[in-house]
Amino acid sequence: MNENLFPVSGSKISTLLIDHDSLKFSSNRYHTSNEFKEAWDKKLSLATKTKINFEKIRVIKKEEDETNVVIRYKTKIGIVTVCEFSFFNKNDYEIFFDFFEKQRYYQRRFETLTPLAAASNYFLGLAITLAFTVFCHYEAVAIANGTASVPTSGKGRAFYNIIELLGEIGVLLIGGGITAFILYKIWQRFNNPPNITKLIPPNS
Secondary structure (H helix, E strand, O other), X not given: OOOOEEEXXXXXXXXXXXXXXXXXXXXXXXXXXXXXXXXXXXXXXXXXXXXXXXXXXXXXXXXXXXOOEEEEEEOOOOXXXXXXXXXXXXXXXXXXXXHHHHOOOOEEEEEEOOHHHHHHHHHHHHHHHHHHHHHHHHHHHHHHHOOOOOXXXXXXXXHHHHHHHHXXXXXXXXXXXXXXXXXXXXXXXXXXXXXEEEEEOOOO
């Protein structure tokens, strides 16, 4: 494996190439930089490609006990978005962070998240879970009463069949279980906020 090419895992991400001006991600797996670059330059390709220019990066961070590296960056149209991935080799994390610190002059900082920041993502998950549980419960009640309309699409019918199978009690049990797990994670992270490593671009 070349020193600037890494096997990684993420959503539609399998290989990372650290190029001279950017990070390039591909959904295909490659074993050499040349192989990666040849495939990258092909206009007709089924591979998903993501390019993050160094100048567009806002921050790179990683929680102490998590495997995901999170990059916040600006897209070509100026929208700030996130790219998440993890390395297969534990040593690659330090190689990656060391590259940005020593060759791109990023500042490496170590911080502890505030309790609210540590639990913030789980609050969103909790709200979505509660809303979806309520929706599914109403659907289960309607199905039991014979007032629900049967969907015509395949996915709709599959959802209908699952709700019918679970029934009112089943929906509440599953929704309650997921809610309890999220509440536990919120309590855990709120009481023990994780440490994070940040890479801050120069002059930011």
